[in-house]
Amino acid sequence: MSPFIAELVGTMILIALGAGVSAGVALKGSFAESSGWMVITAGWGLGVGMAVYAVGDISGAHLNPAVTLALAFNGDFPWSQVPSYILAQMIGAMAGALLVYLQYLPHWKATPDPATKLGVFSTSPAIKHPVGNMLSEIIGTFIFVMVLLSMGANQFTEGVHPLIVGLLVVSIGLSLGGTTGYAINPARDLGPRLMHTLLPIAGKGSSNWRYAWVPFIGPLLGGSIGGLFYKNVFQGQSTPMLWVLLLVTVICLFFAHRSGRKTQESVSSKVTA
Template structure:
């Protein structure tokens, strides 16, 4: 596959992933949404279906990595980093585009939510365990765009992202992603989607399971840039965890694969 195919495929696939994944979060949490308060099950299955749809779309173009941690895992497994920068660039741009489209699709709901007196007058949600005053304040709709911990304990938050991503990437690698040069295929897309649902249900509680650096960083950048009223902070002090944790998890999964399966 050519570099242009990879770049275009990753932009399209990651944009669809974030559009549908971020969209289900917006549907559940924003006021004036018909799906408001649908709950965690809706979010986890929505993200799983988002992965499945995105993989189907991008698979023949780029292999549908859609995740820098997957790209790292495959590069370590195969010993080939030549296309990694193209994958990373497409994934980040696609994630930003997807987040922008979520804002467009839910523009009225964002406005209603962020201008609601109940939201404006509510005290900021300070995530933290030891020093509440020192904890960065995340804006009231940041969770639509990116992840954050329920309890801010750095080593635990980092470990949770590493573990969850290692499970995801090992599941991808053991399906033989990219062995044929055509991505996961029909069955692989479904299996990966169900793995994402499982990770969300089992390991999503502590941090919201980013398990994808582009999925978290791209939308967080868009949260900072978009003209959202009363949007609050983008919690940049936490932003390194859902980037570093998944990258470490992807590398760890590749190491396990090379030792146990190669």
């Protein structure tokens, strides 16, 4: 198996098990219906661990564009392979979402709320606040990457390390995930969101593309900053790219602030009218 196929299959497993637990908890008629946040965080963590076990020896089990970028910025992964890894992760995420759709086929029609169906595939904020939502994704992914790199770059695929990675995802979900649903992985949100748009899901509503840039850009920034921070602080290899990325982050937060203001003004004008 090539690294490309391994990343595709690994990400497919991750999304099938992760979005699968979200579907089991959220959709009507499931035996796991309404079993709560603890089950969701545990399911996602176990899904990550199992996916890392499955393909770690072949591709390093990045399964996440933010991890791939972090390793590249840190010098542990060749930039020439970054595009193919990210493409494989996106395709795998879409394939995993398709499996979840098929697994819960009769439950979509039984679930009346369109937002609940979208929540199986992609994340959404508990409170709409573009700056706060962006910061949540940046911080969560930053911590995720920092711990991975501290465990030893690509060496976390051996022994019990995949389970530790899974526990890390559970920890982030419990401690930091309540704000945005903790995408911490651009492929995890964008791939399934695309499938939500494309699939003939009974009674589905909007795919909320207005919000989609937050769980895409936020983790990319958080992961990249995490990789460069580790390189600068832990390894003592100073690089100006860290400051460039911090500036880009400030610019993105500024645009998020403007986006939030425009949304508020639009809502206010409709209410006044």
